[in-house]
Amino acid sequence: MTLGPSRTYGANLEGNPMTDMKSLRSRAEAVLRDQLEARGPEPETEPIPVTRERLRQLLHEVEVQRLELEIQNQELRLVQAELEASRDRYADLFDRSPLGYVVLSEEGVIREINLAGARLLGRDRRWLVDFPLIHCVVAEDRGIFLAHLRHCRGREEAVVTELRLETGGGKVLPVELYTVPTAVAPAGRWLRTAMTDITRRKQAEEESLAARRDLERRVEERTAELQVINEALKSEVAEREHLEQVLRRRMEELAEADRYKDEFLATLAHELRNPLAAIVNAGRALRRQTEGRDASLGAIARIIENQSLHLKTLLDDLWDVARAARGKIELCRRTVEVEEILTQALEPHGPLMEHKGHRLEFYPPPEPIYVEVDVTRCVQIVGNLLHNAAKFTAPGGRIELSARREGREVAIRVRDNGAGIPASLLERVFEPFTQADRSATRASGGLGIGLALVRRLAELHGGRVAAASPGLGQGSEFTVWLPVVEAPAARQVPAPLVEGRGAGDRRLVLIVDDNADCADSLGQLVTLFGYQVQVFHHGREALEFARQHRPDAVLLDLGMPDLDGYELARRLRAECGLADTRLVAVSGYGAEEERRRCRAAGIDYHLTKPVDVEALQRLLQFR
Template sequence: MLVEGAVDYAIFLLDNDGIVSSWNVGAEKIKGYRADEIIGRPFTVFYPDEANARQWPQEELRRARRDGRFEDEGWRVRKDGTRFWANVVITALRNEQGEVDGFAKITRDLTERRRNEEALRLSEERFRLLVDGVRDHAIYMLDPSGHIQSWNAGAQAIKGYSAADVIGRHVSLFYTAEDRLLGQPEQELAQALKYGRTTDEGWRVRKDGSVFWALVTVSSVYDEEGHLRGFAKVTRDMTERRRLAELEHSARRISQFLAILGHELRNPLAPIRNAVSIMQIAPEFPAKLRGSRDIVDRQLSHLTRLVDDLLDVGRITTGKISLKRQRIGFREVVQRSVEATRPLLAERGHELSVKLPPQAVMVWGDDTRLVQVLQNLLSNAAKYTDPGGRVSVRVDVEDGFVVASVSDNGRGIAPDALQRIFDLFVQEDSDGEGASGDGGLGIGLTLARTLIEMHGGTLRAESEGRGRGSRFTVRLPTALDDQADSPGAAGEQPGTPGRRVLVVDDNRDSADTMAALLVAMGHDARAVHDGKAAVIVAAEFQPQVVLLDLNLPGDSGFNVLHRLRAEPKVAPARIVAMTGYGQESDRIRTAEAGFDAHLTKPVGWEQLQAVLE
């Protein structure tokens, strides 16, 4: 009754030769045979062909006869030919004389358990392959005391150790000496044990002694009974990300510094520019002082250009420079550049030749920036050519490109420096002293090439060597005929009638000299030095133009702008921001605030005249 009731177990007897002699209900359920179908047949029918081929059933009986009992797991075959995974126990049965005269056999169907075990094995195998295949993360296990138990390929790639180097060693191996003294490795494990998971960033040490910045995650691992098995640790090499973050932070700091520097440098330049402009337009200015005045003017222009170049290169390195593109005549760009540098060329006694194509040549670009590039090249040619030299400008059109070259017979460039001169802060000079004592900061060519490349063109340097002159060639795509109409060359501007102009600037020298310059130009101008006075004077003076500084004592130009707009008698005035901040973001900010224009100190006479007109 007990045997017959065990429906989950196949329990049957075999004679001494392995012939089935009894059969229970469980055997029929598991193997599919009825008792009348199987009794009298050899038990080898339950085994796959490969097992029978190697006489495994006979081996099982032999071992059971020898040892009294035999247990095994393996594939068995049902009546319908399907296979199942079986746990088999064979017990030898002995007679009164102690001789084996049969066997009791118990079989369990463990197919489901094996399927689950196989699924688990495959899952573990896939996970192991996945972990081993990860090369940008160090993934490894620690025992509860922090000793390394496993090691993936990523750990070897990042830390430099092979598995044989580290298995069994303590995780503190990867920490700096300072962190080990502070107990950092143990603290990490304690945090993971307390909270289940902890994350940290810090310096870690490779096998070769070099350090890297690591992002580390440590998780505590428990078994099904809640006992601590150890810790899973994942480490990423974040050195490059940290470097980029530091560069971005540095770029922001540089941008802020350059903006403040530009403002602080432009503020003292503004009154100097105003004073020089007054001297230039004053008819009674002594003739014997005009040379000194012109020297101040030239050096002031040079200093202003250095400040502008420095800020421009700062904008380029932080990606904040932009172009105001339009369809422009390249002949006019060249002519403006030549006119701007003609005084320098004349001062050094250079012979200048300019050859332009007879027809108009149109390009799609920012005329101010293109003039800046050619002016830079012409200034360099003048400075790096000994007095009495030759400088030439030639413009041709070739296959849809405008090709402009600036050549000189000056000091030339060493062959190995033809590319290096375009690097930031690099200057090539044969005598080790600035070109004519005026070599600049070594940023002009960097800025020029970047601006040309932003226009979709190229800038190339050529020279046959020291003392044999040089040639710089700009190549730009010409504008298509169906693009916007050319604005044409600027004609003569009509004379500007006198205006009422209010100057608001806390820098008294800057405000007073600007007002004096405006009076010398034929305007009625007044200067005030704070926001409160600006509103009071404006209500009485009713200016047509207000030149308003943005940094005022205890106030800001933006607040003063709003108060002036609220005055009915002042509201129609043209209010212009006049400031040392000249980045594109500053111009956008003043435009959005409601200023009619933006002037960057020091304000040139031409800029001032344009605003007044």
């Protein structure tokens, strides 16, 4: 943009009017003439004489006007200087701005352009003035430029457009046009336009677009992968569901098989205990009858009794370890002295110890120690340890049973000088069916479940168990720890065993069992205790007999066909009025559910076949 030359307003008066009177007078006269001529002809009046005073007055007025004109001229010079400085600042700002700036006509002709705008177009600024800008726009974007010009007509707000320019050297430059139309002037509307190089922005947009497309591509690829994975997962889920169904069916089958196994074990135990009970009872009766009379028959009777008791132990352990693994063993706790448990555990193992020639040393606690336990199960724990020691100790060996208090526990120890245990087996000796490969093991037999049952029963009582051995051939030691309790307030001392009365005043005991051998052999054994015995193989016959003779005790089987033991017990209590008669169940089953049913039916005690002789004698005590 070019600006015109400065303009000077007013005259530049020079000289001193006080030094040249003639000049002043002539000038005053000239001023007067001009005034007179300006006023026109005067009416004919008498002329005013020009006096010296009048001339001084006129000259004074002329001087005043000169001074006023001089002041005005000075002010105009100052304004002109400010305008020129402002124009220079504007021109400098316009030319040196980093932003391309161009002034267009409404037709798009360049009227003014700064240096930055000329550099953007790649041409000389002087060449661009009065040049149509459309010729600098790429052919494909000229329609956009014309639309931009149309949008600027009749508007006062800014119009923004993006297009591409052809610069010198054939390069293409993307720019943004930011146009603000001016008000209508005599020369027409001017379009003040800022041109901004948007190459970097376009590159960023292209990079962003490329990144977005790449991201969309990767998303599509990942989506496809996820679809494949999803299909694989669906297939895997379907396969897993199928496997779960198969597993559920298998678990149901295993549960059914487990139930059948339990039923089978119960039935097997029942069926084996019946003939075993007959053998045990017969052996005991034979031993009592031949004791002190016939040594050979007595030895045979001891063999029969010992081996049948061994079979009974195997049956009991096999049944109990299966029930312990399923958590079906229930404890009937009571507070008892530890020495009583040890004594009861020793009683049935006397014949075995005597038969094998073992020296049994018993060291009871030096002071009374009490525990709250299921007495039957704790007797079973100690009995299994004693049986295990007797089995793995050579004839003539030593077995020691002791108990001592250790803090808040009682330690029950069974020590022997038998076959010992290898170090590799000590950690697994309490696992089911674990046995060392020892000649003593095979010679003594066993299923390897007695110690597993010991550990499980000890844990059910809140105790623990451990095994120790120096090695093979050096004996072993088993320790059971049980928590101790305070002594009970009053202790009931069991009554001593009482033999039956004389032949003329003997108590009547009924034995009811559909297994004839079991019933008859048990009858012979009870007869040897000194009681009057009546044996029945049918529940209804026993019921009719009880109505007439009112027995003192009834030993009854539970699984009879015509009238089972539960119903028989209920009817003996209700129909025969046997409220004080001692009812004892002698059954091949030993589950807790069976014991509960016995209590509900009015049965006082429950014994498992073959019965423990000492326990049976205690139950048949009459006062």
